[in-house]
Amino acid sequence: MSLYLGIDIGGTNTELGVVNERGQVVSSQTLSTTRYGADYESYITALADLIKQISASPDLEGEVIGIGVGAPNANYFSGCVEQAVNLPWTKTTPIVADLEARTGLPVVLDNDANASALGEHSYGVARGLDHFVEITLGTGVGSGIYADGRLIRGYQGKAGELGHMAVGEPDQLCGCGRYGCLEASVAAPAVARRAVRLKKLCLEQGMWSELCDIPDEELTSKTVAEVALATGDSLARQVFDETGEVLGRALAQFACFSAPQAFILFGGVARCGDLLLQPVRKAFDKEVLHIYRGSIEILLSSLPKGQAAVLGAASLARERNLSYDSTRDLRLLSTLWH
């Protein structure tokens, strides 16, 4: 059986997992990303050693035929991670060239949002869909646009920054320095900020909510979701109603771009399920252009929580293997010419 090795490079840990065709992680390992500090050479050597070890394991039923790597600020076309702020290396790191040279296996690199979308297509709820958009709701908002049977990567691999489209609340400042980005309204920090604001309003009006018993600094998207689900607290629910409304309106705008069959919500903020999904669907149905009405589903990711990133990374290698990709050969040719 053909196996793919998925590697997710995160700010704290690098997760490795061997994935079979059924989307099962059959073997996994973890390497500390921070252990080597800014010493990228030592990190990549340790990572290559771990790849060789996990690929050569006699317990594997099949052969690892490709490696997929998901990382923040990763560029599919250059094969490099470019100045990712939350990784220990400040320079541009040629992950693909370094791992191919050290392991002899073909390596595909892409940013984690694109990896998530492909993971959903290979192993999750988007299986069989040719047109969908995956929205990752975490510390930021990432997105992967899959249209006409392929991921849209765009010029220099920079497509799919839907989180920085100005379809959020206009007065919210985004980390990118601009106002009104979707990310500034619906990512986890925005949910927390909304909870703090509503709690303050509640106290000012002499009312009470379960959220009033929680200090501001502990009001995270996770704790508010837990309160809402456990007690049905109306203020906690309102936090997600407001978040969902902004997101639903944004998705209605995005629909015009690639006419997807589905939007798929993924990441920490989406884990509360219907609490977010219902207000998103309501706002979406109200705002979407009539020609799309009834044709676009809004779904939750079906990838298992702890394995989603590794499955996404493995799917990069799987997709490359299934669909011959001429851009890679063009890239190789251009390196030969220069």
Ligand SMILES: [Zn+2]
């Ligand atoms: Zn922004």
